[in-house]
Amino acid sequence: MDHNAIPVTEALDPCRDSDEVIQQNVTFVDELISAVPGSAKGLNTIKKYRLNTDLLDMRRGQWLKKLLKTVADIEAVMIEEGRNKVTDSEKKTLLRYMSPDQPYSLMSEVYLKTHFPNLIA
Numbered sequence: 513m514d515h516n517a518i519p520v521t522e523a524l525d526p527c528r529d530s531d532e533v534i535q536q537n538v539t540f541v542d543e544l545i546s547a548v549p550g551s552a553k554g555l556n557t558i559k560k561y562r563l564n565t566d567l568l569d570m571r572r573g574q575w576l577k578k579l580l581k582t583v584a585d586i587e588a589v590m591i592e593e594g595r596n597k598v599t600d601s602e603k604k605t606l607l608r609y610m611s612p613d614q615p616y617s618l619m620s621e622v623y624l625k626t627h628f629p630n631l632i633a
Contacts, residue, residue: 515560523557531612540619543572575616576623579609583628598631606632 524534537554539546545563547554558564586602589595598606606628609620624632 515562518556518560520560522553523560524553531618535618538618540572540622542623543569543576543619545572545619572616572619575619579620579623582606582609583624583631586631603632 524537526534537548537551538557539548539554545558545568547558562568582605586598586605589602590598606624608614610617610624610632614620
């Protein structure tokens with residue numbers, strides 16, 4: 513189906529739909545966006561707004577690279593200082609990636625919760 517043929521009402525709207533609703537319909541594997549299995553609304557959103565283009569995958573990949581560098585830097589300091597927990601400041605830095613005012617905040621949240629849950633707990 514052509515993206516123009518998908519009615520806006522059959523896709524997610526970040527101005528109308530809550531973060532929770534969006535997360536119930538769209539997810540990420542690394543920088544690749546996908547619909548939650550069984551979510552027609554998630555699939556329609558990806559198709560309607562062409563969220564799975566190579567350009568967007570590349571931009572999300574660049575964001576993840578930045579996020580991973582931040583994680584690596586924090587982990588290096590933790591090792592150097594012999595700590596097994598992040599400081600409040602380090603946790604705040606990581607949580608900033610998940611803030612709704614940041615690009616790719618949902619992807620960052622999914623990635624951190626999947627790969628580094630101990631750093632943001």
